[in-house]
Amino acid sequence: MxxxxxxxTTPVRREALEAMWPFLTGSFGNPSSHHRVGEAAAAALTQARQSVARSLGCRPGDVIFTSGGTESDNLAIKGLALGSLRDGAPGHLITTAIEHEAVLETVDYLHRLHGFEVTFLPTDALGRVQADALRQALRPNTRLVSVHYANNEVGTVQPIADLAAITRAAGALFHTDAVQAGGWLPLDVTALGVDALSLSGHKLGAPPGIGVLFVRGRLPLEPLLHGGGQERGKRSGTENVAGAVAFAVALELSLRExxxxxxxxxxxxxxxxxxxxxxxxxxxxxxxxxxxxxxxxxxxxxxxxxxxxxxxxxxxxxxxxxxxxxxxxxxxxxxxxxxxxxxxxxxxxxxxxxxxxxxxxxxxxxxxxxxxxxxxxxxxxxx
The missing domain is CATH 3.90.1150.10 (Aspartate Aminotransferase, domain 1)
Incomplete structure (x- = not known):
């Protein structure tokens, strides 16, 4: 074959599998538990978060572990859009017509249930978004722009740094779905100029069921999951320590190579x-x-x-x-x-x-x- x-999806890298194995066996604790087993898991989670932050060029506090790319996209777009409601009425969102369903269905939800207006940027025949189209679509009440880094079907790469700069100059936030870009394209979030970036582990050699969302600084982010307040209150639920460890290893190796x-x-x-x-x-x-x-x-x-x-x-x-x-x-x-x-x-x-x-x-x-x-x-x- x-x-x-x-x-x-990609096969799990041996290095990622070996790194996560201890946290599926002897060091299986809940990182919220205050005993030796839990504290060992918490330490591994902290180290994984620091590793991911180094790979992305951000602070560890900007890294949120999720279940994968779909959740990361949902949390970024819903979280930032709903977080903006603290500043007034629903505003305007911009995305493209060629995004992954995780983005398209999310902006549709925000339109139907929360009253956000949505503009879908056109692309050319090669699948590229034009900077002028974004400039023309931006409004004074634009809250968020979401454009993927690379298309999952045809592979076209978008000029993310340029689009993010245009968005930032207009006072709006910029998110990119970088799931397909992981391991193939530069991911330094400062160089890209993005406010949020989504990644999925099983696209770069980690197992399914683990993902990452980078969200810059102290941006208001409304959580989707409520409960014990894990991930600094951004994503409740017992953390997938083994998955986080595997993700950190796979991401570091993929960027190194x-x-x-x-x-x-x-x-x-x-x-x-x-x-x-x-x-x-x-x-x-x-x-x-x-x-x-x-x-x-x-x-x-x-x-x-x-x-x-x-x-x-x-x-x-x-x-x-x-x-x-x-x-x-x-x-x-x-x-x-x-x-x-x-x-x-x-x-x-x-x-x-x-x-x-x-x-x-x-x-x-x-x-x-x-x-x-x-x-x-x-x-x-x-x-």
Missing amino acids: IYLDNAA RSERAARVAHRRDEFIATVLTQSPTARLTGHPTERLPGTASFVFPGTSGEAVLLELEQRGIVCSSGSACAAGSSEPSHVLTAMGLSAEIAQTAVRFTLSASTTAEEVALAAASVHDAVAAVQRLGG
């Missing part, structure tokens, strides 16, 4: 893209040709069904995806591709391949040849 669905790994994977991605486009003349690359995640190659194959191509590829030992794993099972065309201007019919032919650092040149060549065979087989059967 050749696994090319790393944007959906980032430059070399990204260059190597991008080279193999480009080889894969070139071969697919040469061998399968009907294939069209989606997303930005250069400003994209190092491991992401997404295509549409007009005249086919993306799901049928996936089945043919799996029979040939190639595991990939038709888009976001979080939208699996939906019969609707990709909202990302339609927002980029593709027709619903073409959008339903999409297939996404996401490489990892362990993807070999031989696997890339075999996968590209398999794409040609799978597409040809589907076309022979009439789509």
